[in-house]
Amino acid sequence: MNLICLGISHQTAPVEIRERMAFAEKELPDALRDLVSLEGLQEAVVLNTCNRVEVYAVAEHAGNGFAGMENYFRRRFDLAEGDDLPFYRKSDREGAVHLFRVASGLESMVLGETEIFGQVKKAYATAQSVGTTSRVLNKLFQQSFQVGKHLRNNTQIQRGSTSVGSVAVDLAEKVFGDLKRCHVMLIGAGDMSRVVAQSLLSRGACSVIVSNRSHDRAVELAEAIGGEAIRFDDWESRVPGTDIIISSTSAPHIVIHAEAIAAAMKSRRGRPLIVIDIAVPRDVDPLVARIPDVYLYPIDALSQIADAARRKRETQIRQCDQVLHKYLEEKGIAALESVPPTYSPVRAEQGGTAG
Numbered sequence: 001m002n003l004i005c006l007g008i009s010h011q012t013a014p015v016e017i018r019e020r021m022a023f024a025e026k027e028l029p030d031a032l033r034d035l036v037s038l039e040g041l042q043e044a045v046v047l048n049t050c051n052r053v054e055v056y057a058v059a060e061h062a063g064n065g066f067a068g069m070e071n072y073f074r075r076r077f078d079l080a081e082g083d084d085l086p087f088y089r090k091s092d093r094e095g096a097v098h099l100f101r102v103a104s105g106l107e108s109m110v111l112g113e114t115e116i117f118g119q120v121k122k123a124y125a126t127a128q129s130v131g132t133t134s135r136v137l138n139k140l141f142q143q144s145f146q147v148g149k150h151l152r153n154n155t156q157i158q159r160g161s162t163s164v165g166s167v168a169v170d171l172a173e174k175v176f177g178d179l180k181r182c183h184v185m186l187i188g189a190g191d192m193s194r195v196v197a198q199s200l201l202s203r204g205a206c207s208v209i210v211s212n213r214s215h216d217r218a219v220e221l222a223e224a225i226g227g228e229a230i231r232f233d234d235w236e237s238r239v240p241g242t243d244i245i246i247s248s249t250s251a252p253h254i255v256i257h258a259e260a261i262a263a264a265m266k267s268r269r270g271r272p273l274i275v276i277d278i279a280v281p282r283d284v285d286p287l288v289a290r291i292p293d294v295y296l297y298p299i300d301a302l303s304q305i306a307d308a309a310r311r312k313r314e315t316q317i318r319q320c321d322q323v324l325h326k327y328l329e330e331k332g333i334a335a336l337e338s339v340p341p342t343y344s345p346v347r348a349e350q351g352g353t354a355g
Contacts, residue, residue, distance in 0.1 A: 007054030165195030
């Protein structure tokens with residue numbers, strides 16, 4: 001038996017590919033059931049974020065497991081056989097250490113990203129609720145939470161901007177120099193928009209409008225930051241008075257169309273509009289970038305800022321690697337001690353805690 005991980009991330013694939021392979025949250029239970037029904041796969045957890053899609057599984061044979069999962073992705077997302085998909089494949093110790101680094105924020109676009117820890121916990125909890133984890137993945141994910149907490153408590157990994165949302169605001173501030181005269185519109189009111197809103201508040205943005213399909217959630221977020229909530233159908237009418245749009249919805253399709261932005265720009269008299277899209281799949285039509293005086297930054301554009309920050313923090317990265325290495329020397333990897341040569345199916349043993 002082998003512990004295996006198959007995935008793509010911002011390090012291996014641009015957003016154009018990542019968005020084609022992203023699961024909607026409501027699709028995850030069926031996807032998990034599909035995965036453990038593949039021949040030779042016994043357990044599965046799917047980690048699906050804006051910057052990565054990964055499957056952690058227990059397989060009778062690593063090679064067959066990887067092949068089965070890759071074929072599943074091709075069928076699920078209607079990917080051509082000839083497409084060269086930039087999957088990475090990690091097994092046993094390499095796969096376990098990779099998850100530990102992911103949960104700690106070491107593999108994130110933004111070093112020390114705070115959201116990823118909760119996303120890993122949510123992925124594990126979803127798999128537990130569906131019944132696709134057992135002895136090996138229970139131990140693996142529980143230890144990943146311990147490692148994540150250990151690194152955050154014993155290193156300086158969380159210094160500086162530690163989320164994609166805060167880096168998006170860094171970008172806006174870099175463009176304008178000062179946000180105190182900027183009028184900002186947030187499209188979406190989820191966790192990432194909340195991070196963006198809090199960062200905007202701390203930078204002194206002049207005003208913040210929140211628009212969301214669920215108006216109640218828009219109102220809740222707007223009230224928390226002293227902003228204004230508007231109905232989703234009304235956001236286009238407010239573009240003429242907006243300097244920055246930051247979009248982060250969970251929609252599986254485009255929500256900001258080029259035609260709407262082009263129409264709004266007619267009344268702006270050449271004033272520039274910054275549009276930052278941090279959603280995967282993308283919220284903003286790529287054709288928006290062709291509109292005069294509109295500057296579109298997709299999520300991958302944030303990597304340039306994040307990479308510059310990462311280079312400045314090489315010492316911290318080395319420190320984190322040393323702390324992780326020492327931790328694993330002392331504690332070992334519990335999940336690998338649980339992988340027997342032969343293994344009963346996941347349905348025979350379920351449970352564990354969310355950490």
